[in-house]
Amino acid sequence: MSTFARTRGAAALTAGAVSLALLTACGGSTEKAADDKPAAGASAEAGKGAFPVALKNAWGNTEVKKKPLKVATVSDGDTSIALALGVVPVITPDVEDGGKVPEYKQRAIDKLGAGKLKTYDDTDGTAYEAIAAEAPDVILGVNTWEMDKDYDKLSPIAPVVTYTDKKQADTMTWQERLKTAAKALGLEAKAEEVIAASAKVTSDAAAAHPEFKGKTYTYTVVHPEQISFMSYGAQDPGVFEQLGFTKTDKAKNYAPDKNGVSLENLDQLDADVLLLTYPFGDRGVISPAELEGNKLFQSLNAVKNKHLAVIPSETNLASSLAYPDPLNAPWVVEKLTPILAKAVAGQ
Missing domain, CATH: 3.40.50.1980 (Nitrogenase molybdenum iron protein domain)
Structure with missing residues (x-):
């Protein structure tokens, strides 16, 4: 199980060839x-x-x-x-x-x-x-x-x-x-x-996007009680790393029981690619508008250079990242890959 989150149901948060392989994995x-x-x-x-x-x-x-x-x-x-x-x-x-x-x-x-x-x-x-x-x-x-x-x-x-x-x-x-x-x-x-079949979906996506390899990433979830640094050092390699990304050097500062990021320390989130999700919407500890309007947040290189992406929670993508299973794991790769490609390209 992914260690990104623990509360199912709250979405706590983890191309043609891909779709074909996905169907192979998802059916039987x-x-x-x-x-x-x-x-x-x-x-x-x-x-x-x-x-x-x-x-x-x-x-x-x-x-x-x-x-x-x-x-x-x-x-x-x-x-x-x-x-x-x-x-x-x-x-x-x-x-x-x-x-x-x-x-x-x-x-x-x-x-x-x-x-x-x-x-x-x-x-x-x-x-x-x-x-x-x-x-x-x-x-x-x-x-x-x-x-x-x-x-x-x-x-x-x-x-x-x-x-x-x-x-x-x-x-x-x-x-x-x-x-x-x-x-x-x-x-x-x-x-x-x-x-x-699921592994092939992931390896094919990684091969199709060599620009992912070696790029650092931070995955952040805005929970009701805190902004959470979810790609902490002890977190098992998940789909981001299977696609070629690596954790930032700041990941070592965080752990499953120590992953809160204060507004004064938002610089800790910076990476080649910054990924956010708001599974609780405006019920998070800070609203999307407030966080993305924060001056320190806006000063992050990932934000300034448009290497920022929001992982949608309304489509089940955020919850599927948190809770991978045999059906959603290849689907996550299918849906996540274009989001990551745009973030890496600064689009």
Whole structure:
């Protein structure tokens, strides 16, 4: 998981060839294996694993006795994992703001011919009864922060696939989450295909933009409580660095628990390219107009030379940067690359 942010839903914030590769990563064949006839809500894939599958988790052990055909999910990230593997969940939490499905997710749904996903209202948390009513063969929960309170109520319904250590709720990469789920679903070969396709999208974009290589960047998120220096030294290399950018020397001054930047220290944000996002709009600690009108901010080389870009939050790009998953990771590259190209060019 990206360490850019921790609050899902608040958007806390992380060309033709790219689009083609994106579709490869985001869908999954709907071709059915000869010996499996998936029930409504699931699609079987080639590359089945052997069953039964035994998986340890932070609360005990999970055994999946036979290839699951009905899969329930307890988070949006888990839904993305299922869809990327070519599996349409029988039920998933309703996380869409105003019913609008993100572009990357809709692409996968359309590719699988799934129509509208069946959802439960997650306003008050996981809806155990709604999940039980669908009689799932397995429940995916490798991308949730709620498993500590959910596990005991979910495990009597169906085998729960989740992380082996509670700390992994924050630390697992999307690739690791995908592989864990894929093992339980007998789709390990498909997971490797998805990971390879996503990596190719990124490497192709980097090769197409050699001007990115070696440019320093700062990624800044305006939260309600502070202006946050998110590309701090200990932050794992993310999509910016995979595309060729490097952290500034100021990154070493910041850490996950020490990343606030005061108005008096806005010079700390300067870099070859400065990237900002305002996921809370005017509810941030400072409004976009106030920050961008600040004299010290205006004196930054990145600002003066127009090497500044705002990452939009209304399109799910900022939240996808914060929370990469198998569907949005290649989509982020597709949408972010032209923004970065303009910033590097000073346009």
